[in-house]
Amino acid sequence: MTNPFAINVCKTFGCRNLGLASSADYSWPDYKLGYPALHCQACGSYPPLFDEQQFRDWLSVHLTAYAAEKGHFCPSCYCKETIFYGHNPQGTQRIQCRSCKKVWTPKQQPAREITHPRSIETVPLLLPFQGASAGQKLYVLVSLDAARGNILHLSTNYTQHQTGDSLRYCYRGNTEPTVQHSDIVQRVDMREAQFLRRSQFDEIQYGSAVLKRNGKGAILRPVITAHGHFRILKIRFPDIKTHIISHECFLRGAIITAWADQFRQQQGEIWFIEEEISDSNADTPWHFQGTTYHGWWKNQWQRWEQGKNRKMVCALTGGNNSKAKMLSLATSRHFIHWLHQQTKFTHSAPLSAGRVTQILLSLTQDYNNCASLLISD
Numbered sequence: 001m002t003n004p005f006a007i008n009v010c011k012t013f014g015c016r017n018l019g020l021a022s023s024a025d026y027s028w029p030d031y032k033l034g035y036p037a038l039h040c041q042a043c044g045s046y047p048p049l050f051d052e053q054q055f056r057d058w059l060s061v062h063l064t065a066y067a068a069e070k071g072h073f074c075p076s077c078y079c080k081e082t083i084f085y086g087h088n089p090q091g092t093q094r095i096q097c098r099s100c101k102k103v104w105t106p107k108q109q110p111a112r113e114i115t116h117p118r119s120i121e122t123v124p125l126l127l128p129f130q131g132a133s134a135g136q137k138l139y140v141l142v143s144l145d146a147a148r149g150n151i152l153h154l155s156t157n158y159t160q161h162q163t164g165d166s167l168r169y170c171y172r173g174n175t176e177p178t179v180q181h182s183d184i185v186q187r188v189d190m191r192e193a194q195f196l197r198r199s200q201f202d203e204i205q206y207g208s209a210v211l212k213r214n215g216k217g218a219i220l221r222p223v224i225t226a227h228g229h230f231r232i233l234k235i236r237f238p239d240i241k242t243h244i245i246s247h248e249c250f251l252r253g254a255i256i257t258a259w260a261d262q263f264r265q266q267q268g269e270i271w272f273i274e275e276e277i278s279d280s281n282a283d284t285p286w287h288f289q290g291t292t293y294h295g296w297w298k299n300q301w302q303r304w305e306q307g308k309n310r311k312m313v314c315a316l317t318g319g320n321n322s323k324a325k326m327l328s329l330a331t332s333r334h335f336i337h338w339l340h341q342q343t344k345f346t347h348s349a350p351l352s353a354g355r356v357t358q359i360l361l362s363l364t365q366d367y368n369n370c371a372s373l374l375i376s377d
Contacts, residue, residue, distance in 0.1 A: 004059065009257060011256050015040060017040050018260050019263070047253070048201070048202060058224070058228075062161060069107045074097035077102070080236065082096060117240065118240075120243050122244070125139075128348075129355075152236075155228065156225070160217040167224045168221065188301060230257075231258050269316075272299075289303040299316065302324045338370075339367075
């Protein structure tokens with residue numbers, strides 16, 4: 001298993017150092033780009049440096065708490081090979097780790113059979129909560145099984161665990177504007193330009209997010225949330241080869257770091273998707289409209305049309321371009337539409353960050369129950 005705590009690594013696809021925690025090619029700190037970075041001399045990249053000890057401290061608690069709650073893997077060694085190990089006096093199922101032999105009782109009883117996804121679709125959301133003032137926002141990540149439609153994991157950047165200052169979100173009063181343009185190609189170009197205007201590529205400024213004065217927990221930098229989010233998915237689904245994501249550069253970095261072993265062997269794909277969907281019920285074929293190149297890395301994007309619908313697709317890791325026609329964010333769009341119809345969600349804005357997070361997690365269970373009924377039918 002890849003070290004779940006390594007974060008200061010090369011994140012360049014095709015580099016021999018991808019995901020490696022140490023290399024003779026590394027030198028740091030390097031300030032060439034205006035922030036402390038790791039310089040990989042093999043590929044020339046400059047990924048931002050994190051306080052690795054603070055990240056390790058937070059992630060270990062985060063993984064342990066999740067495992068103890070859900071029972072999907074061991075809270076001590078993170079091994080996912082477990083067996084059912086009788087019941088406690090209250091009749092609740094206990095689980096034992098096959099590797100370290102730890103026995104624990106998950107707070108939620110795990111399903112006996114889990115259908116492993118072949119591809120994961122991930123999108124971010126900004127959702128309101130009541131903090132130091134009204135109008136605070138949580139950064140939310142939702143990952144779904146792209147084929148079956150069920151939610152695999154949901155994270156917000158609220159954490160109840162103690163965390164170092166370097167991992168906390170710090171709003172500097174300059175919210176990134178929402179990228180809006182009638183031309184989808186221009187939207188992709190403007191989004192890439194927005195990445196370059198950040199103090200570093202992963203330093204998103206999405207607006208104010210401050211807990212109440214006596215509020216417990218902390219608001220994390222979204223990039224830290226992303227790394228924690230995908231480390232959990234990597235432990236649960238280590239063999240995933242296809243990731244379909246919204247156009248946000250640090251999602252790519254968090255994924256390629258978590259599944260670095262697959263990507264070093266050229267066995268993984270990451271796809272950016274940008275959509276403009278006017279008719280979600282359209283069933284006519286998509287038609288290829290050409291390619292354009294965007295951003296710091298001059299990534300190649302394909303343009304597709306389906307009647308009034310438009311999409312752009314970018315293979316970030318040398319994926320088979322013939323797959324682009326079938327890729328979309330339709331699974332997440334369906335969930336988001338459902339979410340905004342739920343009373344618990346529409347009435348959650350006046351609640352604390354922790355309570356909004358709990359409601360979202362509860363709603364994911366409701367949604368998955370609905371999805372399983374549809375699949376069984």
